[in-house]
Amino acid sequence: MYPQCADPAALHGLGWLLCYLTSGKHMLFYYSFGTVLILLAITAPVALAFGFGGAMAARAHNRALSLFGKAYMLMVRGIPDIIFFMFFVIALDQGLETVLHHIRCPDWTDPIRTGLEFKVCPLAKIPPNSAPQIWHQIYGFGLAVVTFAIVFGAFAANVLYGAMNAVPRAQLETAEAYGLSQRQISRRILVPQMWVYALPGLSNLWLILIKATPLLFLLGVNDIVYWAQELGGSKTDSYAYPHGDWRLWYFLFLLFFYLAFTRVSEIALGRLTAKLSRGQATMAGEAMRKAAA
């Protein structure tokens, strides 16, 4: 990185440490924090959307739609994450490639599946073999977002479904008595009131999601835990900076990162809860009303 770091063996003390902490590998470690934050920033709203869709489907009057919503919640929540992340992703990838194969190579005669192997024509590969590794990584990242969203969406659907049921029935009946349509009831009465019931469950999910990112390594995306483990492991002289087992220090650093991140999340969620509780027929809302009066 810096010219004085050209020969690590000649360095010692603070100079060695500075060069060590700015090596290319450490830069990748620092970038991986960005990867994780971007993943969370994209996944959280998408998962919430999946959850909202699932909960609305489960509540629907249409029997088929309601069954679909309930099946989604039950099935995805019941499957262990690791299985989902290993097999679902490969299945999704193969599914997309099969579709592309039929579109792009209609004249292809070889079977797609032979034994364990899955082989589509070169034009149907996503991304093609010749694409730079960065595209493969972006694709892997995209698959990760979809998978995370489906898994966490199922949990969110369950939380939102429960929250919708917690809104007092009398409120909805009153709205019906005023002649509001089902659509208006859900938009003006049900949804604005359910958030306060959903928030504790959703904040749990958010904290679990923050800590679930090591699953990314299964998808070929190197996250912060992978790098901490790799950098902290003892290094022999095959490497430019040999050192002992330093995993404790790296994991301590991660511990502080996670603690700080969850603390910030808690503060933000606390404010949101206070805002949503205003004027609600809940204990928190009632306490606020009394304090103001």
Add this chain to the structure above:
Amino acid sequence: MKKLVLATALAALSAVAANAQDTVRIATEGLYPPYNLVNDAGKLDGYEIDLGTEICKRAALTCEFVQNDWDSMMPNLNSGNFDVIMAGMSITEERKADRLFTQNYYPPAISLYVAATADVDLTSSVIAAQTATIQASHVAESGAQLLEFKTPDETVAAVRNGEADAVLADSEFLDPIVAQSNGELVVVDKVQLGGGVGAAFRQSDTELAAKFDKAIGEMKADGTINTLITKWFKDKAVLF
């Protein structure tokens, strides 16, 4: 709308250099020095990376090394996410059943039992090994209690912190660790396992496997392979 965006994204992804000569993607673990490692610049490096680059030059192939988790190597190979595995994978009869191997590019490895003290009873104690390796199956067959870990580094750490009594792994990996441990770790025993390390392919990829096999044969004949082995394994090298 969603479908349209998805279709456009897929088209963009698969249009990138779709006409260029097809790249051979070689997967490695990046956690097993000196076979394969991620160097301090953050790039893949090691014996297998140098060897693979030379093989591709001789066979006139465009190659790219990619990093992949050891556990998901075979599903990803079969699914076509890469074409070759060069990750210190030993050739065994069991593995030959579901994949193609080239001839070995590293002679049958000597595996070491390493422990904190020399008086460990290897048939009854707790032995650490990396999951799904020949060492792990050897420990399981020996009657000792097997303690499996995902990465080679963790197996050594388990011995250091007393979780396991000994570790069984390739000598190339363990030798420098023992030498640089200030006497904390000692070699207890040696065993020779497997048929050497080779590159693995999908069973239908006979053509590509033959190209790799031919290049490895040539490199053995003209001695380049020994030069590479000496470069990475230094004084612990086992030569052809």
